[in-house]
Amino acid sequence: MAGAAVAALLCALIGDVHAACQDATVTQELLHAGFHRELLVKVELGGGGEDAGGCTVAARIHLPPGVYVDPYELASLQRHNLTKAVLVPDAVDVEAPEYSATELLVLLYMDPDPRCSRCFRATLPLHGRYHRPAEDSEEASVVLKSPEVLLCCCDNRLSTECWTPAEVEAPCSGKPDGPCRWYSTTHKAVPEELILQVPVGLRQHSSLVCVLTLLATGLCSSLILAAVCKHGHFSE
Missing domain, CATH: 2.60.40 (Immunoglobulin-like)
Structure with a gap:
């Protein structure tokens, strides 16, 4: 009986600790x-x-x-x-x-x-x-x-x-x-x-993205080169 009472007391104390935590x-x-x-x-x-x-x-x-x-x-x-x-x-x-x-x-x-x-x-x-x-x-x-x-x-x-x-x-x-x-x-x-x-992108759009990127790069490079040739000052 005493052992059962001690076990019950320990369980109650543990339950109180878990309730507090x-x-x-x-x-x-x-x-x-x-x-x-x-x-x-x-x-x-x-x-x-x-x-x-x-x-x-x-x-x-x-x-x-x-x-x-x-x-x-x-x-x-x-x-x-x-x-x-x-x-x-x-x-x-x-x-x-x-x-x-x-x-x-x-x-x-x-x-x-x-x-x-x-x-x-x-x-x-x-x-x-x-x-x-x-x-x-x-x-x-x-x-x-x-x-x-x-x-x-x-x-x-x-x-x-x-x-x-x-x-x-x-x-x-x-x-x-x-x-x-x-x-x-x-x-x-x-x-x-x-x-x-x-x-994210879709794989089936890879070719289209590559083509548009090359075209945009080529166009921008051409515009920059044209502006440099028109407005640039070159010395011999």
């Missing part, structure tokens, strides 16, 4: 259309979010080769305090097509949402890469998986039942160098995956 909720939304988009990420911390006061909240996002973040654009936005993020790797080939590009890892720092004490949000500019021409579809699908929720706390200790240490090589946003530590938590995504549709 509710999963964080992550919502992703794509803004605008075409190749140049914005990814809006919203995070609502779970029941353990009350321990996160004074901590930095971030979303760790894995971007597939079909999209990229322009580091020059990101630097400009950060100078104007419009967003803050860390790229890995920090050197990005913005001209590479999808089939020769590599994945990117982005640590996107979140801003508190004034309408909700446990809510955070941030936007990230995304650009679609050129894909190979398709057979019968004018769009290619790029799957964006749900980001991971991270916290960095310098002055607070999070409950170990709700948060676990995470290996992240990035500074805490706005925090001085010191004993800061990143933590992660379980989360539920709404939806789990986001589909980005990128416009």
Whole structure:
């Protein structure tokens, strides 16, 4: 009887811990259309979010080769305090097509949402890469998986039942160098995956595109040569 009572007490305590440590909720939304988009990420911390006061909240996002973040654009936005993020790797080939590009890892720092004490949000500019021409579809699908929720706390200790240490090589946003530590938590995504549709060309149009490109190049070259011959000053 005593053993059964202890087991019941342990189950009740574990249930209370799990009830207090509710999963964080992550919502992703794509803004605008075409190749140049914005990814809006919203995070609502779970029941353990009350321990996160004074901590930095971030979303760790894995971007597939079909999209990229322009580091020059990101630097400009950060100078104007419009967003803050860390790229890995920090050197990005913005001209590479999808089939020769590599994945990117982005640590996107979140801003508190004034309408909700446990809510955070941030936007990230995304650009679609050129894909190979398709057979019968004018769009290619790029799957964006749900980001991971991270916290960095310098002055607070999070409950170990709700948060676990995470290996992240990035500074805490706005925090001085010191004993800061990143933590992660379980989360539920709404939806789990986001589909980005990128416009692509059709293979049956390849010949037409090549012919029009050659004609346009020849016409422009002829006009430039004619203008140089007519208005240019040549010396012997």
